[in-house]
Amino acid sequence: MKNYFSIKDIDSIENWVNEAIELKKNPLANKTLGTDKTIGLLFFNPSLRTRLSTQKAATNLGMNVIVMNFTGEGWSLEYDDGAVMDQGTSEHVKEAAQVVSQYCDVLAIRAFAKLKNREDDYNEKVLQSFIKYATIPVINMESATGHPLQALTDAITIIEHKKKNKPKVVLSWAPHPKALPQAVANSFVEMMQRMEADFVITHPVGYELASEITKGVSIDYNQKNAFKDADFIYVKNWSSYEDYGKVSEDKSWKITEEKMKQTNNAKFMHCLPVRRNVVVDDAVLDKENSIVIEQANNRTYAAQLVLKKILESK
Amino acid sequence: MKNYFSIKDIDSIENWVNEAIELKKNPLANKTLGTDKTIGLLFFNPSLRTRLSTQKAATNLGMNVIVMNFTGEGWSLEYDDGAVMDQGTSEHVKEAAQVVSQYCDVLAIRAFAKLKNREDDYNEKVLQSFIKYATIPVINMESATGHPLQALTDAITIIEHKKKNKPKVVLSWAPHPKALPQAVANSFVEMMQRMEADFVITHPVGYELASEITKGVSIDYNQKNAFKDADFIYVKNWSSYEDYGKVSEDKSWKITEEKMKQTNNAKFMHCLPVRRNVVVDDAVLDKENSIVIEQANNRTYAAQLVLKKILESK
Amino acid sequence: MKNYFSIKDIDSIENWVNEAIELKKNPLANKTLGTDKTIGLLFFNPSLRTRLSTQKAATNLGMNVIVMNFTGEGWSLEYDDGAVMDQGTSEHVKEAAQVVSQYCDVLAIRAFAKLKNREDDYNEKVLQSFIKYATIPVINMESATGHPLQALTDAITIIEHKKKNKPKVVLSWAPHPKALPQAVANSFVEMMQRMEADFVITHPVGYELASEITKGVSIDYNQKNAFKDADFIYVKNWSSYEDYGKVSEDKSWKITEEKMKQTNNAKFMHCLPVRRNVVVDDAVLDKENSIVIEQANNRTYAAQLVLKKILESK
Known part of the structure; x- marks a missing residue:
């Protein structure tokens, strides 16, 4: 394996989860x-989570870790081919990626969706540019459209907790005051399609994820209905894909204890950070069925497995 | 020992100082x-000092160090129970503390007083929340009301330099243009009450520290008088506790060579950073009786001792 | 060797380059x-580059690395003797340098020219203050007037690539939208005067470097003429020394493929970051004659050699 850009880079979910x-x-x-x-x-x-768990994972494998914040510590980067760089950007990713490749053995990059221009985000300009010009493996620590370390974490967590071969897993949208990317939801949907699961997405009308990603997946616009008999409720806010970046704070979608009662005593999952009493009530998060802390713990082993695979294949 | 929140966590000052x-x-x-x-x-x-000396101390013990600036690098945290997080905070300390506990073996936290609301500060919301929710030991690297690593450092430094069993130690307020917390002064007062010392605090009227902390300690509003026969002059500015956060730049309280001459050839101490010629004259800082640099050096051994105690008791 | 402040601290360029x-x-x-x-x-x-390559170099030698951003993470420093510090600065370099010296074995410092006051910059207030007060070796990671790690890198790179004993090396000014320091150019000029090279500087009138530095060096105001038969074209923008900090964006000085054709198939060098299509055309940077990436790679070995020398002489 060279890069870990998306969960498509995982050859066998089952083997990877077992190894993790x-x-x-x-x-x-x-x-x-x-x-x-x-x-x-x-x-x-x-x-x-990503910073600390990846650092921990690398340390567990005996690696040296260099952390660099591009905002503030470094130069602002240009991604466009042929750009006349007489404005704000000081360095082209062509140079940055090649240069950094000479000082490191593996790169891991976090670059969120800007939520201004859907095409730019879904072209994954930042991550794909680094992958193109870097001469070493690149790991996605959440890019514009995906968060595959989180999705691998989620697979590990579900497999650890599931009580039946094919659990019912519900990905539920929930309200949030700020525009958030679709990255976590996208990667989770991709992951669920590759696992034994009765998988349903529920969200308000207008909050459909990209259809290439959800193709063939059940979508239920009725949250109450979707929750019925669920074994896992995975909650995440995302802004609109259609009306790109549009926010909804529709409080009727907040996760409550009442709603959780409709499920099959479901485990509650969230990638964190989570806004309490906006996305989900304290009563849900503070109950034993919430496994968000264990889920976060698995971030270390997801990252460590990916690093191990990369180091072993060099 | 689990946490090092205040010097109350030290069982024997004498043993600790000797060990350091x-x-x-x-x-x-x-x-x-x-x-x-x-x-x-x-x-x-x-x-x-705190960042570098704690990092050095941990390295001396063979630990891995992860440094994280919450301002800028991380999410802004919520501390209130039951908060509806629809404003600026993205993550509750409940999650943050539990999650970080899974990636680390020890946490050390710096969170200054905000000096807006005395009750909030003296409730130690940030440190106590981390202590409450973390599942690993927590070290105070200066909280709203205390700086126990500094106080341990100060005890080491005084014991190294004292020439009599019970030296006269004076904590003197000095002017400063900005509102500073009472943390360093508080912890120093607590420490002096547990050491063999003839201890006096001197400050302008209105700059009394919290009475629970200074109970039983001599306070002299006449700086000149207080300095007489002193063996150690420990200088620090703090803003008012009574009129919470109020600043005084009263220049008559600046430490001068003239004032130092009233002492018993006293050593000059300050936790640093110090504003030269505002808090204290160059002439005092640049004289051999100033031991501020050696004092800063002892930060490493104070931190290392605390870490050693924590690692040994796990 | 104690400090590495300028290339004057190199006893033999030839030996150092061979060792690197x-x-x-x-x-x-x-x-x-x-x-x-x-x-x-x-x-x-x-x-x-400097951050990552120096970190890599130190790690290659088994050292522990502490990185500290003074902007944001630390206190703002005062450099003036006798200053009454009642304004923005919180700590004097006297204390900062002495204190940090106690936690580290070697210091490396980056502090660019401010380009406001030429005398301040050319007095090297920041670096020289640290050198004055630090009690451990200090390495210059680009100061107001010099970048000796870059110059050592450049010497290594030229020696690796030269095809004749005395190559023609041209330092060419190129346009840039922002005011940049003279540091890289200064150190490169100093280095070329100590190497076997037919060395020429070319720049617009008014962009002369400090005459103490360029004394005895050929200056050609005609870029086209200077490029003739060149074996190495080293490109860098700098703002005016005479009219201190003045910027020129004179596009006629941009490096083009056409201009490179006038050379003896010259290698193209630049310290990076470089603004594409402003300083130099894509066509030049993307051609095999551009050795900017290899040049950046040599930063690690320049830093590692300097560190090795310092560690060996302690």
């Missing part, structure tokens, strides 16, 4: 695999 | 104690 | 030289 669960039992088993190897973590956006 | 002085002689004696352990340093405010 | 080329062949040959030694990287300005 093994890693979790003994995180230091491969402590010398990364000796004298350096990972560069490049951030264009804030991060807590 | 031993560490200083051979800082790498416990080089493998922290192998495969990670400390997360979380900063909500600027730092130079 | 050896290091490049086996970067981990001295992997334990820096065991238990810590380098502090202090940044007052953005950095990509």
